[in-house]
Amino acid sequence: MKQEYCLLCFQDIEEELCFTDWLRQDALLCGNCQRQLELLDIRTRIDGLPVRILYKYNDFLENMLYRYKENRDIALRDVFFHTHIKEINDKYRHWQIIIMPSSVEKIQERGFHHLKEMLRLCKVPIADPFIKKGNRKQSMQCPKERLKISQYISLEEAFHANGKSLLLIDDVLTTGSTIKHAYHLLRAHTSKIEALVLCAHPLFVEFCDKN
Ligand SMILES: [Zn+2]
Numbered sequence: 001m002k003q004e005y006c007l008l009c010f011q012d013i014e015e016e017l018c019f020t021d022w023l024r025q026d027a028l029l030c031g032n033c034q035r036q037l038e039l040l041d042i043r044t045r046i047d048g049l050p051v052r053i054l055y056k057y058n059d060f061l062e063n064m065l066y067r068y069k070e071n072r073d074i075a076l077r078d079v080f081f082h083t084h085i086k087e088i089n090d091k092y093r094h095w096q097i098i099i100m101p102s103s104v105e106k107i108q109e110r111g112f113h114h115l116k117e118m119l120r121l122c123k124v125p126i127a128d129p130f131i132k133k134g135n136r137k138q139s140m141q142c143p144k145e146r147l148k149i150s151q152y153i154s155l156e157e158a159f160h161a162n163g164k165s166l167l168l169i170d171d172v173l174t175t176g177s178t179i180k181h182a183y184h185l186l187r188a189h190t191s192k193i194e195a196l197v198l199c200a201h202p203l204f205v206e207f208c209d210k211n
Pocket of ligand 1: 006007008009010011029030031032033034
């Protein structure tokens, strides 16, 4: 169904929309809002894990994520992967998606798992096999603290990849430590793992090896 108003600023959806988006008639954000998303679509590696980064974590995306996750504006859930969901469904249709963990407290507080909702139109099977204890915010910790990540994120004992390749998905990549830890926990379960993140911190983007 065609969206009439921008889900973010409530302007007419056709406001400043570029011609291709206007033709597709499936925009969720108006042209003014879309232009504030900084598409990167770069590939890098973390400890050998291929990682694709879609956007730069700029003020606009930070505010949009805050409104969605902390102010629980669930209407925004389809916006984040909207441009890439078809490609994900096609390219990874035989894969298994693994979402990065959210603590039980956060899920209860929000009433939803932010990544599960962001990916609700995804046709690839989604698993959430990690257990996250406590609610520690990565970006608030000093590097030494982050090293202890293995103490609060673990993999369910019953997890099986069933011979499938795994695509790890997260919304914000700050240092890469969560996804790196997840990769190490899953490595023994399958031969192929890749990661896709919605956005990465500008500092991470600046210093990572792009390929
Ligand atoms: Zn807008």
